Amino acid sequence: MKSSTLKFFLKLAIVWVFAALFFIFLRRFGVELIVGDDPMYALRWGQLLILAAIVGVLSALMYGTIEITFDRPFFQKRSYARIIFAKIFITFFAVKVLMSVTFLLISKMNTTIVQNTDLKEVLSSKTYWVFFMYFVVVASLITLIRMVNQKFGPGVLWNIFTGKYRNPREEQRVFMFLDLKASTSIAEKLGHLKYSEFIQDCFADLSPVVSKHKVEIYQYVGDEAVLSWPVNGSFEANNCIQSYFEYMDVLESKSEYYANKYGEQPIFKAGIHLGKVIVAEVGLIKREIAYHGDVLNTTARIQSRCNHFQERLLVSDELLQNVSEKRFFQSEFKGEEVLKGKKIPVAIHGIRRIE
Numbered sequence: 001m002k003s004s005t006l007k008f009f010l011k012l013a014i015v016w017v018f019a020a021l022f023f024i025f026l027r028r029f030g031v032e033l034i035v036g037d038d039p040m041y042a043l044r045w046g047q048l049l050i051l052a053a054i055v056g057v058l059s060a061l062m063y064g065t066i067e068i069t070f071d072r073p074f075f076q077k078r079s080y081a082r083i084i085f086a087k088i089f090i091t092f093f094a095v096k097v098l099m100s101v102t103f104l105l106i107s108k109m110n111t112t113i114v115q116n117t118d119l120k121e122v123l124s125s126k127t128y129w130v131f132f133m134y135f136v137v138v139a140s141l142i143t144l145i146r147m148v149n150q151k152f153g154p155g156v157l158w159n160i161f162t163g164k165y166r167n168p169r170e171e172q173r174v175f176m177f178l179d180l181k182a183s184t185s186i187a188e189k190l191g192h193l194k195y196s197e198f199i200q201d202c203f204a205d206l207s208p209v210v211s212k213h214k215v216e217i218y219q220y221v222g223d224e225a226v227l228s229w230p231v232n233g234s235f236e237a238n239n240c241i242q243s244y245f246e247y248m249d250v251l252e253s254k255s256e257y258y259a260n261k262y263g264e265q266p267i268f269k270a271g272i273h274l275g276k277v278i279v280a281e282v283g284l285i286k287r288e289i290a291y292h293g294d295v296l297n298t299t300a301r302i303q304s305r306c307n308h309f310q311e312r313l314l315v316s317d318e319l320l321q322n323v324s325e326k327r328f329f330q331s332e333f334k335g336e337e338v339l340k341g342k343k344i345p346v347a348i349h350g351i352r353r354i355e
């Protein structure tokens with residue numbers, strides 16, 4: 001199992017264990033839903049904690065599996081209405097399995113409290129429907145948070161929620177401008193609609209790289225993506241360069257798919273630069289985190305020189321000086337360029353991977 005997938009399930013397990021504990025709390029101190037003795041009242045607190053842990057982990061596995069399945073490209077192009085309906089349909093049966101396991105666990109913990117209750121009776125009782133609706137509500141809240149987080153990008157939602165950038169602040173950041181090579185000729189060949197699908201597929205294939213290297217996607221602009229990394233204690237400049245080559249590997253691994261569907265192999269050129277920017281939360285109706293500063297303009301200019309130097313990846317000297325591990329690639333000094341719109345020359349290096 002990939003580390004990113006394992007982390008996803010671990011986070012879900014924590015959330016669902018707390019959700020199970022909250023459900024038990026409501027049942028223990030709330031309204032009884034089963035005529036007669038309620039199992040929640042008969043179990044000791046130690047047993048209830050064990051039950052919550054097991055049910056929470058099982059819920060996380062079920063929910064996580066459903067989410068990962070529907071995160072696949074096949075489902076991503078379907079309407080939200082169809083996806084929601086399919087999820088509810090699958091959840092209906094998943095909760096029945098979960099309820100059956102819960103019933104068996106309770107029967108093992110205390111054989112006397114369920115001796116007069118049949119499993120079929122439980123799965124058709126009000127308790128099942130309450131449990132089902134609770135599962136759906138919790139799952140919907142988690143899904144909503146995931147969707148909003150994907151919309152804004154990893155970590156951005158939390159920053160907006162905490163008001164971190166409500167007042168402008170200065171940060172040290174790395175930016176990468178990714179631009180599709182020969183985009184004009186590809187667009188002319190494919191046509192507008194097919195070209196849009198082509199770009200969609202390219203940026204969808206960027207997702208695993210983003211997750212692995214903790215990249216923040218600042219924005220998509222046509223056939224260009226702007227990526228960003230905060231320079232903090234855990235920052236490694238190597239990840240910035242490695243992420244570019246790994247993205248090219250992902251696209252190369254799907255060359256047959258792109259050849260069959262579009263007759264083109266996507267290749268991206270990139271420029272990377274490091275420096276200080278001003279970060280601020282802007283907008284009232286459509287809020288987003290915006291970056292202001294010369295770093296972005298310089299990064300864009302560096303990327304625009306890729307064709308001139310016949311290089312796919314160019315980086316500034318500021319970025320290269322922060323790279324600690326250089327044995328996987330080689331750099332070539334291209335000179336100090338006076339980029340368009342700037343007066344001070346910028347030292348640029350071409351980066352190539354050592355095969």
